Amino acid sequence: MNETASGIILAIVALDKEQVSGGAPIFFARDKVEQERTANYLARIFDAMAHDLENGSYILVRH
Amino acid sequence: MLNYIPDYLIVILSGVLTGTLARVVLLRIDYRQYPGYPHGFLAHFLLGLIASALGAVAVPAILKPDFAAVTFLALAAQQFREIRNMERRTLESLERTELVKRGLDYIEGIARTFEARNYLVMGASFATSLAVQFGGMITGVLVAVLALLACHHFMSGEIVGDICEVVPATISFKGPVLMVDEIGIMNVGLQSMREKILQDGLAVKIKPKDGNARATIHDIGQRNAMAFTAAVILGSKKDIDIPEYTPLARKNPDTGEVGLYILPVEKDPAQLIAAVKLTPVLESARSKPLKAGPSIRAAKEKVNNQ
Numbered sequence: 077m078n079e080t081a082s083g084i085i086l087a088i089v090a091l092d093k094e095q096v097s098g099g100a101p102i103f104f105a106r107d108k109v110e111q112e113r114t115a116n117y118l119a120r121i122f123d124a125m126a127h128d129l130e131n132g133s134y135i136l137v138r139h
Numbered sequence: 140m141l142n143y144i145p146d147y148l149i150v151i152l153s154g155v156l157t158g159t160l161a162r163v164v165l166l167r168i169d170y171r172q173y174p175g176y177p178h179g180f181l182a183h184f185l186l187g188l189i190a191s192a193l194g195a196v197a198v199p200a201i202l203k204p205d206f207a208a209v210t211f212l213a214l215a216a217q218q219f220r221e222i223r224n225m226e227r228r229t230l231e232s233l234e235r236t237e238l239v240k241r242g243l244d245y246i247e248g249i250a251r252t253f254e255a256r257n258y259l260v261m262g263a264s265f266a267t268s269l270a271v272q273f274g275g276m277i278t279g280v281l282v283a284v285l286a287l288l289a290c291h292h293f294m295s296g297e298i299v300g301d302i303c304e305v306v307p308a309t310i311s312f313k314g315p316v317l318m319v320d321e322i323g324i325m326n327v328g329l330q331s332m333r334e335k336i337l338q339d340g341l342a343v344k345i346k347p348k349d350g351n352a353r354a355t356i357h358d359i360g361q362r363n364a365m366a367f368t369a370a371v372i373l374g375s376k377k378d379i380d381i382p383e384y385t386p387l388a389r390k391n392p393d394t395g396e397v398g399l400y401i402l403p404v405e406k407d408p409a410q411l412i413a414a415v416k417l418t419p420v421l422e423s424a425r426s427k428p429l430k431a432g433p434s435i436r437a438a439k440e441k442v443n444n445q
Contacts, residue, residue, distance in 0.1 A: 116329055125382040126328035128315035134328045139382055 082139050086122045089115040091132035100135075147199045153271045154198070157283040158191020158264030159184075161290045165256045179229070183253070186222060190257040194264035198272050219257045226250040238377050239370040239386060244360025248421045259290050297425070299345065299365060300416030302352035307408050308344040308398055310337060319398030320344055322391045332383045336402060339376070341411050345388075345397040350429045353395035358424035362388035365399060365418045372414040374404030 085100040089111050096102050103118070105111035115126040115134040124138040166183055193215055200208035227250040234240055263286035271279035299305070308320045312333055317324040319342040327333050345365070347353040355361055366386040370377075377384035386401035399415060 112330055116331065119329065120380045123380045123382065125325075126332075127326040128328035130314055139385075 083137065085135050085137055086124050087118050087136045089118065089126070089134040089136070095131055095133055149276075150198055150268045150271045151192070151195045153276075153279050153283070154195025154264035154268030155188065155191045157267040157286060158194055158260045159188050160283075161263045161287055162187025162191065162256070162260045164287060165259070165290055165294050186219070186257060187260050190219060190260045191264035194261035195268040197265055198268040202272070216258075216261065219254060222257060223250045223254040226253045238379070239367055239375050240363065241367050242360050242363030244358070244421050244423045245364045245367065247423060248419070251422065256294075259293060263287070263290055296422075297420040298416060299356070299361075299418045299420060302348055302355060302420060303416075304346040304348065305412045305415045306344050306346065307412065308342040310340045310342045310400065312337070317400065319389075319400050322389055322396070322398035324387050324389050324398060324400050327383055329383070336383065336400075339406060340400060340402050341373075341406060341408055342398060342400045343408075343411055343415055345399060345415060347395055351427045354426040354428050355420060355424050356397050357390065357395065358421070358426075361418075361421050361424035362390075362397060362399075364421055364424075365397075365415050366401065368418040369399065369401050369403075369411055369414045372417075373401065373407065373410055376402045376404060 088096050088100050088102045090096045090102055090104055091108070091111055093104060103114050105114055111132075111134065115136065118124070118136050119126045122136055122138060124136045126134045126136055128134055162184060166180065166187070193212055197209065197212050200206075200212065227246060230241065230246040230249060231243075234246065263283075266286050267279055267283045270282035274282075311318045312327070313323070315326050315328055315333075317327050317333075317336060322344075327336065345356055347356055356365075366388050370386050375384060375386055377386075384402040386399065388397050388399040390397045401411065403411065
């Protein structure tokens with residue numbers, strides 16, 4: 077079992093470059109389909125959950 | 140001196156027998172897979188035997204009168220405190236690899252129960268030996284049956300079904316937020332997950348019958364226990380890399396009602412309702428604010444008078 081701290085943003089998958097910046101790794105996607113796919117892959121890799129902020133960004137957080 | 144031994148032997152044996160029987164009655168292997176581990180069963184059976192022997196030996200020790208022996212018995216009884224630690228340790232170490240967690244409250248409750256049951260066994264065997272010593276065999280049998288019934292009665296605590304109504308609820312999405320009726324559960328980002336949850340998910344709403352019940356299901360440990368029981372009985376599709384399928388129970392802050400969501404292996408709403416109803420009310424969660432009436436009134440008056 078993964079014992080990393082929970083509640084930390086592991087990655088951000090964004091459509092809009094204006095919306096995001098900061099400490100977590102940011103992956104930019106060209107469209108919704110690519111964003112969904114990238115977020116899904118990252119979520120499975122990190123054992124994390126993708127949350128939709130409804131502003132064109134997904135954040136990946138482990139709980 | 141030799142004539143004494145058969146008398147005491149019967150007294151002690153009857154106590155031991157009743158106590159051990161009581162332990163077996165209390166030690167049923169149940170749906171929680173607990174204590175479904177065969178070695179755990181053996182360990183508890185033997186500890187029950189020792190506990191009942193302690194209870195039974197107390198009678199001749201007092202009659203003899205050998206008070207030093209009685210003191211030693213009290214000392215030996217202390218050892219049974221270790222049982223609680225033993226159970227807690229076992230369950231806590233298993234918890235780490237459990238996908239749907241029991242929760243610390245539940246573990247503590249189970250551990251405490253195991254300790255208490257040994258004292259029950261001790262009491263049953265003591266009462267039986269006492270009855271055999273002073274009332275003869277027939278009284279002994281009568282007391283033994285009564286003690287077993289009492290043990291059985293003490294074993295079954297309150298369940299969630301006693302204090303709450305459990306009704307089926309619908310799963311929907313408000314934007315990315317998973318809703319069980321009007322209660323928001325979590326933010327699910329991925330479209331594919333949302334579709335899967337809508338298709339295979341199940342939900343119930345737990346409505347407290349009164350203020351006491353509301354305070355009880357307000358407890359996170361209690362909600363965790365309900366989710367755990369549901370996952371044990373219906374199975375859960377959760378895996379390490381799919382946290383979206385974790386069964387969750389969240390409350391409506393205004394009404395105190397709790398919505399429980401699960402992605403079961405077997406999609407059977409009736410079974411889910413039964414599972415939630417069957418969940419024991421945890422000792423640590425049980426609270427009775429409504430019974431605080433007179434004392435809180437006195438305190439309130441005191442505050443008002445100041």
